[in-house]
Amino acid sequence: MSDExxxxxxxxxxxxxxxxxxxxxxxxTPSVYGIIGGAGSFAIVGARIVAGKEHGKAxxxxxxxxxxxxxxxxxxxxxxxxxxAIREDKDRLTTRAWNGYGENEKRDFKYLTxxxxxxxxxxxxxQLLSKTFHMxxxxxxxxxxxxxxxxxxxxxxxxxxxxxxxxxxxxxxxxAPEEQEKFLTACRVxxxxxxxxxxxxxxxxxxxxxxxxxxxxELVQKILQSGIGPENKGALVIRAGKDGSYSYSKGQKGLWxxxxxxxxxxQKSKVVDPTGAGNSFLGALAQGMISNDREPxxxxxxxxxxxxxxxxxxARWGNNGQIPQALICATVTAGFVVEQIGVPxxxxxxxxxxxxxxTEFNERLRNYTQxxxxxxxxxxxxxxxVID
Numbered sequence: 600m601s602d603e604x605x606x607x608x609x610x611x612x613x614x615x616x617x618x619x620x621x622x623x624x625x626x627x628t629p630s631v632y633g634i635i636g637g638a639g640s641f642a643i644v645g646a647r648i649v650a651g652k653e654h655g656k657a658x659x660x661x662x663x664x665x666x667x668x669x670x671x672x673x674x675x676x677x678x679x680x681x682x683x684a685i686r687e688d689k690d691r692l693t694t695r696a697w698n699g700y701g702e703n704e705k706r707d708f709k710y711l712t713x714x715x716x717x718x719x720x721x722x723x724x725x726q727l728l729s730k731t732f733h734m735x736x737x738x739x740x741x742x743x744x745x746x747x748x749x750x751x752x753x754x755x756x757x758x759x760x761x762x763x764x765x766x767x768x769x770x771x772x773x774x775a776p777e778e779q780e781k782f783l784t785a786c787r788v789x790x791x792x793x794x795x796x797x798x799x800x801x802x803x804x805x806x807x808x809x810x811x812x813x814x815x816x817e818l819v820q821k822i823l824q825s826g827i828g829p830e831n832k833g834a835l836v837i838r839a840g841k842d843g844s845y846s847y848s849k850g851q852k853g854l855w856x857x858x859x860x861x862x863x864x865x866q867k868s869k870v871v872d873p874t875g876a877g878n879s880f881l882g883a884l885a886q887g888m889i890s891n892d893r894e895p896x897x898x899x900x901x902x903x904x905x906x907x908x909x910x911x912x913x914a915r916w917g918n919n920g921q922i923p924q925a926l927i928c929a930t931v932t933a934g935f936v937v938e939q940i941g942v943p944x945x946x947x948x949x950x951x952x953x954x955x956x957x958t959e960f961n962e963r964l965r966n967y968t969q970x971x972x973x974x975x976x977x978x979x980x981x982x983x984x985v986i987d
Contacts, residue, residue, distance in 0.1 A: 609682060610657035611646040611886050612729035614717045614736070614744060615639030615878065617662045619672070619695045621711070622874060622940065634941040635672055636696065638735040638768065639717075641875030644942050645882030646733075647679050648932045648960050649890060652953045655680045658886070659726050662686070663715045665693035678945055684723065691715070698874060706874075708771070719747035727751055728760060731885040734789075735768040735878065738781035745788045762829075765789040766885045768878070774798040783825040786835075790828050791888075791922075793836040793881055808837060810845050810855070823849045834922055836884065838877050841870070846926060851915050856926055857974070859934025859967055869938055876936045883932035887925030895964055899924050902968045908975035927971065931964050 620636025639660055646658045659682035664673075666689045676683060695711040719727075727748065734744055745765055752760060767789040769782065774794060782802055786792050799818065800807040808815045819835060827833030827849070834848040843857040860869050890896050903909040903920075913920035935943040935955045943955045952959055 608657060609659045609725050609729040610650060610654060610889055611643075611731045611733070611882065612659045612722065612726045613639045613642040613646075613733040613882065614719070615642050615660075615733060616694055616714060616717060617660075617664075618714075619669075619693050620698055620874070620941075621695070622698045622700070622872070624700050624872075631940050633669065635675060636698070636875065636941075637694070638875075638878045640942065641878035641936065642733045642735075642882030642885075643679070643681060643683075644875075644936065645879030645884075645929070645932045646886040647681055647882075648879075648935060648943075648955055649883045649886040649895060649928045651894065651960065652680065654893070656682045658682060659729060660684070661717055661721060661726075663688065663694065665689070665691045665712075668693045675942070682725070684726075706771075719744055719751060722748075722751075724755060727755060729763060730761075730889050731764040731766065733766045733768070733881055733885050735770055737770050737773050738778060738785035741767050741769075741785040742788055764791070764885060764888050766791045766793065766881050768881055769794050769798060769802070771798050771801075774801040776802070776804040778802065783822065786822060786825065786827045786833070787831075788829065790833045791836055791881075791884065792822075792827055792833065793838055793877075793884075795838040795840065795877055796842075799837055808839075810839075810853070819847050819853075823847060836926070838880060840873060840876075843930065844880070844926060846922065848916065848922070854912060854916070854923055854926070856930050856971070859930050859963070860937065871938055872940045873937055874940070875942070876933045879936040880929045880933040884925050884929040887928030888921060890928065891919060891921055891924060894961060895928055896924060898961055898965050899927060899968050902965065902972050906972045906975050908979050909972065912975075927968060928964065931960065931967050934963065934967075935960075 615638035617640050618637030620634050621632045623630040643658060643660050647655055650658050661684045662676060663686050692712045694714045697709050697711055699707040732748065734741055736744065767785065779802060794802065796808040803818050808818065822835055827835060831849055834846055837845045839845060841858050843855060846854045862868060887895065912923055916923050938956055946954050948954060
């Protein structure tokens, strides 16, 4: 294993996999085959966009390559300049999967070659001491990963390191009523849990989740009253695609953030493919949680300091608005990922500025935050129900 980040401090580490994807869309959209995919890949892209080139090496992951691994994919991965550990095995095929899309962005998924799951014992010493972790897995595996990482950290560190931030994405296949109790148990060991609105509904035997529906509000109350995080200070982040995200924490009012790309009657939608946007959202969310004192945090502070409504949101959520600001980073990042099939394109301008799909992350962050600030003042958040 080559680990370029062996002795560096790690901000973010995902236990999601790298997968080569085939994607079949509803006609007339043509299908695509053999592109970069997997929850790990997209989570890394999300975290890397927020980190910027200055902190790119602090975004860490493991990529398992087989005998069929395309050279151009490796070039793309290396262009991100992350703390990437490459494990080559010529005796197996790279993990491949099929994705099929139906109505309302509903995705079907199956593996085409055997998967190679990442386990906590595979993490390097640097990865083990990451400030944040991202997981997409079952409830039982989530609990195992958290316990194993905390145990290994305790053994590896002579001084008591701060508890890392755990971001958990429940695996869609196991979002079912019979998994409810396991789901609630797993929520208590992580800091941020984030199903999408369809998955949350399925977990409780419903076709989906709507913020305005009284029964769906009761589902949120049930989850928060059961507890998120070891001290019950965690948050439920419901990803709602084109409707943005809804976030809730015990004792707080709900926070709705609109999606980055808003429909405009005079423009064709820039949304091309939602694949991976949720994973990137969560990678960016995790990275955003530790970026308050970096450039993204300074940009948001400078703009939002002018908003009385934001001051109220920040005061309610505490920690100097850590979670709400991280959610803004996540929202802006997801906007890059939906603009094409596959991952966004990184490049560097003649004067050394980093861009994704031709624009800087900080530029989009500034524009979205300014728009959000104006929206807050015109239309104060009306998600007034509080989870006691």
